[in-house]
Each structure stands twice: as C-alpha cells, then as structure tokens.
Amino acid sequence: MDSSAHRTRLPIRARLATTVGGAAATVSRLTGKGDGSVIGGVISLRLEPDLLSLLAANRQVVLVTGTNGKTTTTRLITAALTPLGQGIASNIYGANMEAGLTSALSRAPGAPLAVLETDEKYIPAMVKATNPKVVVLLNLSRDQMDRAAEIWLLARRWREALGAAPDCRVVANADDPLVTWAASSARQVTWVAAGQRWREDSWCCPNCGSHLMRVGDDWACRECGGRRPPVSWELDAEAVVDPSGRETPLGLALPGRANRSNAVVALAVAEAFGVHMSYALRELRAVTSVAGRYTQVNRRGCEIRLLLAKNPAGWLEALDVVAPPPVPVLLSVNAQGPDGRDTSWLWDVDYRRLRGRHVLVGGERKLDLAVRLEADEVPFRLVNDIDEAVEAARAVCPALDVLANYTAFQQYRAVLGRTQ
Numbered sequence: 001m002d003s004s005a006h007r008t009r010l011p012i013r014a015r016l017a018t019t020v021g022g023a024a025a026t027v028s029r030l031t032g033k034g035d036g037s038v039i040g041g042v043i044s045l046r047l048e049p050d051l052l053s054l055l056a057a058n059r060q061v062v063l064v065t066g067t068n069g070k071t072t073t074t075r076l077i078t079a080a081l082t083p084l085g086q087g088i089a090s091n092i093y094g095a096n097m098e099a100g101l102t103s104a105l106s107r108a109p110g111a112p113l114a115v116l117e118t119d120e121k122y123i124p125a126m127v128k129a130t131n132p133k134v135v136v137l138l139n140l141s142r143d144q145m146d147r148a149a150e151i152w153l154l155a156r157r158w159r160e161a162l163g164a165a166p167d168c169r170v171v172a173n174a175d176d177p178l179v180t181w182a183a184s185s186a187r188q189v190t191w192v193a194a195g196q197r198w199r200e201d202s203w204c205c206p207n208c209g210s211h212l213m214r215v216g217d218d219w220a221c222r223e224c225g226g227r228r229p230p231v232s233w234e235l236d237a238e239a240v241v242d243p244s245g246r247e248t249p250l251g252l253a254l255p256g257r258a259n260r261s262n263a264v265v266a267l268a269v270a271e272a273f274g275v276h277m278s279y280a281l282r283e284l285r286a287v288t289s290v291a292g293r294y295t296q297v298n299r300r301g302c303e304i305r306l307l308l309a310k311n312p313a314g315w316l317e318a319l320d321v322v323a324p325p326p327v328p329v330l331l332s333v334n335a336q337g338p339d340g341r342d343t344s345w346l347w348d349v350d351y352r353r354l355r356g357r358h359v360l361v362g363g364e365r366k367l368d369l370a371v372r373l374e375a376d377e378v379p380f381r382l383v384n385d386i387d388e389a390v391e392a393a394r395a396v397c398p399a400l401d402v403l404a405n406y407t408a409f410q411q412y413r414a415v416l417g418r419t420q
C-alpha cells in the first residue's frame with residue numbers, strides 16, 4: 001500500500017490534524033526545540049482526539065514496554081522485521097506516550113507495520129487505541145524510589161488490558177514473576193527467558209502475596225502453585241535457543257547480557273510475523289547503536305562510550321557492560337525531574353565490583369554518589385565535566401566508559417555532539 005492510499009482513507013479532520021501536527025513538528029525542529037515528535041503529536045491529538053486509533057487502523061502494530069530495555073528492544077524488533085520488506089513506523093527517539101506514538105504513525109502514513117515503544121503506564125490505553133498484533137512485556141521494577149509503589153498497580157492494569165484483547169499475542173519475559181502474572185491473562189503468550197538482573201521487587205508472589213521460592217532463574221509459589229512457565233525462547237550465555245531447541249550464536253555488535261536478552265525477545269516477535277530467524281539475526285547483528293547509546297565518540301584522542309542507566313536495574317545491567325580494566329569508568333548522576341529528585345536509589349546498587357578500577361564521578365549529584373561509593377569502599381575521583389574526565393582518563397588509557405542517568409546522559413550527548 002503506498003503512502004497516499006493509506007492517507008486518503010483517513011477522515012478529513014484526521015488528515016488536517018496530521019498535516020498541522022507535522023507542520024508544528026517541523027517548526028519545532030527548525031527552531032532547535034527538539035525532534036518535534038511530542039509537540040506535533042499533542043497538536044494533532046487536540047484537533048482529532050481519535051487520531052491514534054485512526055492512524056493505527058489497518059496496520060500491524062507491536063507495542064514494547066517494560067521498565068528497562070524498551071528503546072533498544074524497539075530498535076531491535078524494527079531491525080528484525082526489515083526482511084518483510086515493508087515500511088515500518090517507529091518512535092525511535094523514545095517519545096513513548098500517546099503524542100509520541102501518534103507522531104510516529106503520522107510521519108509514516110504508508111507503513112503497514114509499526115513498532116512502538118510505549119510507556120508502562122500507557123499500555124492499557126494504547127492497547128485499546130492501536131489494537132496491537134503483538135505486545136512485548138520486558139520487565140517491571142521500580143524506576144525511581146518515588147515510583148516504587150506503582151509497579152504492582154501497573155501489573156494489574158496490564159493484566160486487565162491484555163485479558164480484554166483476545167486477538168493480541170503477548171511476548172513476555174517468564175523470568176520476571178510480575179510480568180508473568182500480568183501476561184497470563186492473555187489468550188496467546190510466547191514465553192521468553194529474558195533474564196532478571198534485578199530481583200528486589202519480586203520476592204513475593206504477584207498472585208497471592210506469599211514468599212516466592214527462587215532457584216537460579218526458576219521461581220515458584222508454594223501457596224498458590226504459580227510458577228515460571230515453560231519457555232519457547234531462551235538466552236544461553238552468548239547464544240539463542242530457539243523453540244526447536246537449536247542453539248545459534250547471537251554475535252551482536254551491541255554489548256552486554258541485557259542486549260542479548262532484548263535480541264532474543266526481538267527474534268520471538270519476528271517469528272510471530274513469520275520472519276525466519278536467520279534473516280532476523282542478520283539484521284540484529286548490524287545494529288551498532290541505539291539513539292546515541294553505546295556510541296563511540298572520540299574527544300581529544302580519547303574513545304568515549306556512552307551508556308545510559310536510569311534506575312537500579314539499569315545500573316546493574318550497565319555495570320555488566322562496562323569495558324574491562326584498565327578502561328576508566330565515569331559514573332554520573334543528576335536528580336532533575338526525569339531522573340527522579342530522590343537519589344536514595346543509589347543505595348540499591350552494589351558498586352563493589354568497581355573496586356580496583358579507575359572510577360571517576362560526575363554529574364549534579366556527584367556528592368551523593370561519592371558517599372555511596374565510600375560506603376562500598378570504591379576509590380574514586382570527582383570531576384566537574386566531561387573534559388576533566390577525559391584528561392583524567394587519558395593519563396591511564398585512551399578510552400573512557402561513561403555511565404549516566406537520564407539528564408546526565410543527555411547533557412554529555414549535547415557536549416559530545418548529537419550522534420545516532
């Protein structure tokens with residue numbers, strides 16, 4: 001279907017809404033106020049509140065959600081579906097609420113497929129609006145301390161929404177008990193062993209509240225009989241185990257276990273679309289960076305790699321990914337609105353594995369992090385900006401891994417130049 005064919009099926013007000021929203025997005029981009037996807041979507045939705053449903057009609061939609069790994073998994077699924085040879089709409093810069101999804105679809109009017117990163121809270125409304133073919137549930141853990149109480153409520157809302165969407169296939173992480181509970185209301189579930197690095201939020205059975213027994217990746221509830229379901233897809237160290245039980249090395253360019261798990265999830269989604277694993281895997285291997293993450297940037301002769309980690313689970317995963325010694329590590333923490341104002345979550349992460357390494361500490365809340373590292377007996381040096389960190393790193397090794405939370409990451413990206 002070509003772009004004009006899809007567009008002419010939209011009612012006239014919806015067409016007007018996408019045109020005006022697109023113009024607003026362009027103005028926003030030209031005036032340097034961002035990539036424009038949020039403002040464009042907000043304006044479009046004001047003109048036509050049902051625009052998202054109208055734009056999603058006649059498309060095969062994948063919604064991707066979870067506390068960690070949404071952006072990367074969305075990118076990997078998009079790659080894994082390219083062998084279908086059809087246009088794919090996606091919110092690649094992570095604008096993941098209603099306006100961002102609307103904007104992603106209106107920018108690609110002719111694309112019959114859509115892979116959309118979706119904020120955890122918006123899943124029920126977005127399932128209703130887009131009638132997705134597949135919903136991907138990655139994991140559910142506290143994002144910042146001030147949101148800790150929400151995750152059980154979120155799981156309940158996911159469960160209700162998926163129970164009311166009988167045509168939707170759910171691809172869910174069986175290693176996360178809360179995700180499993182939320183997914184098990186769905187009619188069709190593909191279970192993936194995608195791992196759970198962070199377990200502090202899932203010692204209790206989501207079904208009955210009893211203490212869960214956990215041995216390795218397995219988990220079970222003695223009271224109500226809830227247990228980890230048998231999986232179709234699994235990550236085994238560096239290889240994927242497919243539903244036939246065959247092992248294939250992943251060979252990704254992206255680093256770390258979390259990304260290997262995300263890739264296995266992407267392969268399970270590709271299977272639901274009939275893409276053969278060998279074709280999907282070839283595309284996954286070609287992904288080298290996701291929205292500036294993992295990008296290598298050279299600054300003053302130092303190879304800098306940027307890693308984003310927004311919450312305790314994300315920090316644990318990122319600490320798995322950092323380059324081995326002697327590469328120095330810069331940890332950087334802010335506490336602006338998007339980061340959560342409370343930095344007490346720093347105490348939930350175990351930093352002891354950084355002992356004996358060259359650790360640099362930056363960001364607006366570097367003193368909070370410094371106190372935390374003192375407690376874990378990790379020696380460090382405070383730095384005021386990225387260039388001071390580069391100077392300190394170069395004295396050791398011409399490379400630096402930067403691990404930063406959201407606004408700290410964006411600040412470094414702005415200094416180092418926007419790279420994709």
Ligand SMILES: [Zn+2]
Nearest residue numbers: 205208221224
């Ligand atoms: Zn139970």
